Amino acid sequence: MSRIASTFQQLAASGRKALIPFFTAGDPDPATCVPLMHALVKGGANIIELGVPFSDPMADGPVIQRSSERALKHGVSLLQVFEMVRSFREQDGRTPVVVMGYANPIERLGFERFAEVARQSGVDGVVAVDYPPEECEELVLALRKREIDLIFLLAPTTTDARMDTVSRLASGYVYHVSLRGVTGAAHIDTAEVARQVERIRRHVQLPVGVGFGIRDAETACTVADVADAVVVGSRIVLEIEAAPAGAAPARVGALMQEFRSVMDCGAR
């Protein structure tokens, strides 16, 4: 069983929900990436989504755009992100790592090489923001061969028919984008999220994560009532941005703990 599947299984057995932080690899600098990952796990993260910086992050709001720009100032490449995951794996063989990014750095490497280096580095899943199901057949094949999950985004506007298509291609979990707009935009409507998650479950048998717009532990807790996983991105990145030099791992670790404890109190 894959690390992602067994993570969800263990959480379900203990009645808890997955907490998935996102940050951009190389923000604030490449050396802090692995310490940040360990701090997040220590704070209670179950899966880590590691952003691959891109020059043109079309689906991201200003917070994650800035993090991408900071990482690119250090010249962080996709291969370096894999190197960071490999380094993380030296001490943590248990926590799933999902790389999340845009199509072009993947295209540049080529699907086979991308999938192969991902496998060798200990990557468990991939979110490719701008590869919708219609355009990702080759990528799916390359990843499946190596038992890496391709995780799809589902929007409130995704039709039922498309959900069935995604269901055939997706593995690991699916990621419900809880609002229209870019990452880190407005607050989410939790009642609407509940309706959407219920709709997704009628079409997709995988665990359902919810992200985009989860800014505080209370919202995370409410979302965790209906979803299997809560993805927290811009809030983490803001914490990294605000941290004085060297303090980012401790700051995000504490933030994770806050989310974890509120979410687990909510779990009954």
Place this chain on the structure above:
Amino acid sequence: MKIYDLPDARGHFGPYGGTFVAETLISALDALRDAYLTLRDDPAFQAELAYELKHYVGRPSPIYFARRWTAKVGGAKLFLKREDLNHTGAHKVNNTVGQAMLARHMGKRRVIAETGAGQHGVASATVAARYGMECVVYMGSEDVRRQAQNVYRMKLLGATVVPVESGSKTLKDALNEAMRDWVTNVDDTFYIIGTVAGPHPYPMMVRDFNSIVGKECLAQMPEMCGRQPDAVVACVGGGSNAMGIFHPYIPHEDVRLIGVEAGGEGIASGHHAATLSAGSPGVLHGNRTYLLQDQNGQIIETHSISAGLDYPGVGPEHAWLKDSGRAEYVNVTDDEALAAFHDLCRNEGIIPALESSHALAYAARLARDMDPDRIILVNLSGRGDKDMATVAQRMGMTL
């Protein structure tokens, strides 16, 4: 004549094009595609569009034989398709009129657009005023600074201009920001993309609206000189004016199609915007096409004296026409374009846009090696009034 019917149902031109966007935009693109395909075949819509193009834009634009310039160059005859005579001064308005009408039919009250030099922004603000719609134009803050006159024109026309501070603060970043606006306000907003790029159906739709240029030429050339030209030459940034004049000529295989990119300070200098000449395939702004990118797949900054050609991607149909060999793509430098700019001013009394001056420069180079009975048709895609400050600065003057 071979039948040419690209793109396919999902917007692919061979391996290029397609729909590479986040899931949040898919339903909006599907709705746009469905609305466009319905109206494209609707005689009432086409009649309305034809009326607007005639009475508001001033179509058809004439073809002009540049007799003195031809004599100066020496060689093939040089004909100009006068898109510079359109309302707002360039081909851009052919597309914005079409998309604004489509927006109105879809019940959208707000239009947004990206712009580099400001030409597409002005053309969008113009049609928004014409149809009584709110208009927001995204423009890189670098470009806002460099193109103050066009910013003012857009404001006069009632548009809001939003400076974009992210990334390289130029056209590509303005496009990113417009996409972000669209995904946030998709219910009431129509995104008017200004070139034959972006996700399906934009490359097809923008091409179709601009192909009026080539269709008119197909009829006008035989009237003027008894036959079709030997070569059609157009400048290529994103590629909308070139696609507009090329598309109706694609089945006419004895007509050479030549796209001229911005060679900037020369390809070897690294300061250029010659995507098809020096780039490689990748995915940006919703489609697969040639891009200027580094070894890690990051998009790199481009340079051209002409802001309208300063874009690191290119329409996917051009990528396909290049690979299939149906069109040729070349480039000329800033200096060559400027020389052609001055030649046309002095010999024909026509001030061309710096973008179009790239096409003129290559057409002159081509004409010199051809017999006088040969014919070259150049798309004079816009007029150069907007470029006065740039040209003056280049000559060491401040206006």
